[in-house]
Amino acid sequence: MDSSSIQAYSASARVGAYDADMDLMHPNRHKMADVIVAVLAASERQPEVVVDLGTGTGFLLERILRRFPSCRAIAMDGSGEMIAMAQSRLGSLAGRVEFRIGDFRELGALAAVVNCADAVLSGYALHHLNLQEKARTLGQCRTLLKPGGWFLNADLVIADDDFLESLVQRMRVEGIVDRAQGGDPRFGDREETRRFLDELERKECDQPQRLAEDLRIMQACGFRHVTLFWKDTREVVYGAIR
Numbered sequence: 004m005d006s007s008s009i010q011a012y013s014a015s016a017r018v019g020a021y022d023a024d025m026d027l028m029h030p031n032r033h034k035m036a037d038v039i040v041a042v043l044a045a046s047e048r049q050p051e052v053v054v055d056l057g058t059g060t061g062f063l064l065e066r067i068l069r070r071f072p073s074c075r076a077i078a079m080d081g082s083g084e085m086i087a088m089a090q091s092r093l094g095s096l097a098g099r100v101e102f103r104i105g106d107f108r109e110l111g112a113l114a115a116v117v118n119c120a121d122a123v124l125s126g127y128a129l130h131h132l133n134l135q136e137k138a139r140t141l142g143q144c145r146t147l148l149k150p151g152g153w154f155l156n157a158d159l160v161i162a163d164d165d166f167l168e169s170l171v172q173r174m175r176v177e178g179i180v181d182r183a184q185g186g187d188p189r190f191g192d193r194e195e196t197r198r199f200l201d202e203l204e205r206k207e208c209d210q211p212q213r214l215a216e217d218l219r220i221m222q223a224c225g226f227r228h229v230t231l232f233w234k235d236t237r238e239v240v241y242g243a244i245r
């Protein structure tokens with residue numbers, strides 16, 4: 004099993020710069036967390052137990068724990084370094100979190116919670132899996148959930164054809180160069196930015212799928228009410244109910 008996506012997030016340079024880089028490369032992540040929180044807040048049952056896959060520095064988890072004060076969480080990540088960042092971000096909120104270090108492709112072994120989560124969440128993590136791994140992982144997510152529980156994923160997708168994908172990638176690069184405003188040598192111009200992104204994606208084993216494939220996998224796993232809640236070019240929030 005290829006673990007490059009975990010190893011990449013154990014490198015101190017990547018971990019230390021992670022949150023600042025996310026704001027530069029993925030400013031939509033604030034909106035995406037808002038959407039996940041809003042879906043849970045509008046649901047009949049407020050979440051008491053959530054599982055966060057690929058919790059990273061705890062960005063999404065913090066939002067959940069603040070909005071739902073009686074909610075506890077199981078936070079999983081393959082990188083102990085990222086988990087340490089999450090613990091420091093969460094401070095006293097970490098008292099409501101069980102941290103588990105391990106590969107979420109082996110969810111059964113990692114999460115000894117079956118049928119008891121109100122929601123399984125993930126932010127920018129499942130695009131590290133290939134289609135088969137993602138299908139198997141989503142099937143395991145379903146078994147962690149109570150009937151009626153939500154699977155919600157904020158993540159990346161590729162466009163439906165090569166023409167659209169090139170367009171979206173040019174929009175992505177343009178956005179990063181604009182936001183960097185010449186203050187970051189990695190993003191000085193379009194060419195440097197493209198080279199940096201290509202290398203990052205190769206190292207981290209990024210393999211986002213088409214949205215239709217992700218939605219189809221959820222249907223195939225037996226989830227109900229499979230839906231897209233939000234989309235902006237290559238970033239999406241989708242979900243479904245067990």
Ligand SMILES: C[S@@+](CC[C@H](N)C(=O)[O-])C[C@H]1O[C@@H](n2cnc3c(N)ncnc32)[C@H](O)[C@@H]1O
Pocket residue numbers: 008009012025056057058059060061062063079080081082085105106107108125126127128131
């Ligand atoms: C891009 S970060 C996302 C972090 C956070 N959820 C966020 O929204 O900012 C991806 C995280 O997934 C973790 N990860 C990647 N592949 C993994 C795997 N197979 N098992 C467990 N964690 C994994 C990485 O260690 C990293 O912390």
